[in-house]
Amino acid sequence: MKLRATLTAALVGLGALLAPVLVAPSASAHGWISSPPSRQDHCAKRTVSFDCGGVQYEPQSVEAPKGSMQCSGGGGFTVLDNASLPWPRTSIDSTVTMRWQLTAMHATSTWEYFVDGRLHQTFDDGGARPPAVVEHTLTNLPAGDHTILARWNVADTVNAFYACVDVTVGGGGTAPAPEPTPEPTVPGPGQPGTPDGCDAAAWAAGTVYTNGDRVSHGGRLYEAKWWTLGENPANSGEWGVWRDLGAC
Template identity: 50%
Template sequence: MKSSKRRLAALVAGVGIAPLVTVVLPATSAWAHGYVSSPPSRQAQCAQQVVQCGEIQWEPQSVEGPKGLQSCSGGNSRFADLDDDSKAWKPTSVGSSVTFNWTFTAHHSTRSYEYFINGRSIGKFGGNGSSHTVNLGGVTGRQKVLAVWNIADTANAFYACVDLMVQ
């Protein structure tokens, strides 16, 4: 009987302390759930209501899908608006290189970041940085860059497309 009471007391104490430990312990430098906020990605434009979109306007950080895809929606049908090139996406004017800045909303570990134009790799970065300067490889005119954030401990990645006008 005493053993059961002790276990119950330990369980109650553990449940009560867990939220405090979560808040007090320092966060790691790795992240999860995120999107390119600058230059504004398609989901950032949806969240800012620059372009009218569906559900993505409420959760721009949630474009997650299996690694290896080449779609703005990450294969997620809820966010299919992001794959629609006929929408009025506002391109950002840039030179021959551009710095992509990610906004993160939750912690997770990172394997790499990759950037593509028309399926061609234009940059790959390791580590947990939130800013990457990418050489656009000599392209000019209107371009769509696919930014992919490969997380380390799942089979998924986060996807963001950024519309650019390269001078």
């Protein structure tokens, strides 16, 4: 009886030691936008005037199934969805670099950025694993107060990570000057009858273009990768909004 009592006490003590290990959740380690500061970044840095709850301790863990348009992703940190709270706004230009701070580098399909619920730009990683710091440059942001929802879509799970950034877009961006109206010209042999020698309509600074729209400009053909207004195709560069399809 004494031996049995001793063994029982030992097993109870061992169970007490193992219980926290068995029930403790695994540490969350993923990523969030730190610049311009996202809502969860403000919570973590205590730069808000209200209680954020648990997200202030783990801004990297705003994870939920893909496809949500909520700042929380529809997960547990619902304080992030409350637009009536006085979230600080960051003043930016029409072009801004979004910086993600990652604590776990998940294989990534795409990074999506929505301005007031409308898809603005997408960056495709094709399943690659990102570095610890990821930066994306957004261009042609509309002026005024906006909320940018960023969605990091993980390639090998059904989940994504979410971050909302509240901004005021000012007039500090460098918008290209309007192009002068080209003088009518007579097409040369084999050229379509447009000023730039392309079948596509000539690019116009005051026209909104979306993904797949084609324009002609300076004797070359360009295709828009995402929404754009006022960005000269000739100045777009390899990572800009316009894809150069070559000479007409």
